[in-house]
Amino acid sequence: MSITHNIKELAQPVVESYGYYLLDVNLVPKGRKECWIVIDHEEKGVDVDDCSKISKEVALLMEAHESLEDAYILNVTSPGLDRPLSDPRQFLKNKGRKVRIELLDSEQPDGDPIEVQGVLKNYSEDGLQLTVTKGNKSEELPLIPHSIIQHVYVTPSF
Template sequence: MSELKQSIEEIVEKHLPDEKHFIVEVSMVNKGGKTTLSILIDADEGLNIQTCADVSRAVSEELEVQDLMPGAYILEVSSPGLDYPLNGKRQFQKNIGRELKVLLTTGKELVGKLVDVEEAGVKMLVKKKEKGKKATEEEVTLPFEEMNKTIVQVSFK
């Protein structure tokens, strides 16, 4: 990790309201001579727009005082959207009980209910359908390193 990115993460961490809030990702993209600094934060019990605004203001002020960002930049502080892949244990824990779609490193795709998060991976209840038989649910343990991308499935029930 670059020193600049690490310094920015430390600044963000310092300005989060409490230990229930956490950093999901810090990224920098250069486009047309301008850098976009994108900071994704989340919270164990949900995130509101006011928290994003407060963190943005505090981080922006500190970046200016420390003169960390060279040249012009755009600062974006937001929560990961519904279609943003889960990243890290805390995001998985926050979504226990929800339906997930997991793309494995093998290319296989699984859809099931997240039932537990462990140190090395997750447990899910996956529907198993055999021809001519009623669908059953099977508990599957998936190590984090075998999961390429995990998206929460939106339910309108």
């Protein structure tokens, strides 16, 4: 089993005990060995104090695990705004928010991916549905299938 898999198995029960779910585990093996555990919550944001508590508990488990003898700097974090949505729970949590979708295998003349922006109206196994505003008119777009979506980002409102 891989180191990442072992860390996921150790971290998942701890993360879930605080009411969160595990999104990802990333290892940065160069320079300072870092382990990034990315967590989220189905309804609310990620609490910094909870990240600290989860980090301490997972660090103790990692220290005791024989296949994780290399020391890692452990970081527990929320997905942040720069990370694309990846888990169905993230899409459901962000219904009603403005999103930016990058489409697969499509690019503009400058090489940038073609994007669609709008309010996430619905999420299903088949795809996403957006409401876009043109001037003072709102229009619901047809379903955008997951098969043509490269990335989906929440667009922050400031």
